Amino acid sequence: AQSVAQPEDQVNVAEGNPLTVKCTYSVSGNPYLFWYVQYPNRGLQFLLKYITGDNLVKGSYGFEAEFNKSQTSFHLKKPSALVSDSALYFCAVRADNYGQNFVFGPGTRLSVLP
């Protein structure tokens, strides 16, 4: 079975400080990992993904994420947070086996305080 955990419901960070949104996963097989962001009353928007290759993945709006196979984690990071980064963030995973679908985490609400 596949699962995703986002251990923090809410993350608060001051503008200009670095931010981390945590994600851990469980799959049978190699993982495909994604981060999406959702602004109020909008659909989800793609931020970045890890399929294979470099463990450090760079994405949209200055975000990056590091794939750590031994810790089964894929934490989202940004060196300097902006107030406009405040949103709901979702981690998603699926195994590279045929017939699998994506499983989404419960979401983490990020608030960047001015």
Place this chain on the structure above:
Amino acid sequence: NAGVTQTPKFQVLKTGQSMTLQCAQDMNHEYMSWYRQDPGMGLRLIHYSVGAGITDQGEVPNGYNVSRSTTEDFPLRLLSAAPSQTSVYFCASSRHSSDTQYFGPGTRLTVL
């Protein structure tokens, strides 16, 4: 490109009524899916399709039907609405099942 479009944006139903949520994409994507979003539970997969004429159940399919007669359209039908189906519904599409998904703006459904 319009991307993924969904109609209606909002809908209020009474228990027992039926309705269809529309979803269309203009990116020639093979894979389409329906999710529901409930507070604290993330997105849960209802039904999905890997191509025209092919559909399958996701994690929470009960009470919902889908069909995929064309590559572009993937409607979701509620057969007999129940209050437990009050949720926000998102349609998504991607080139294939492991690729980046593009989401529609969502339909907020309330069942009284």
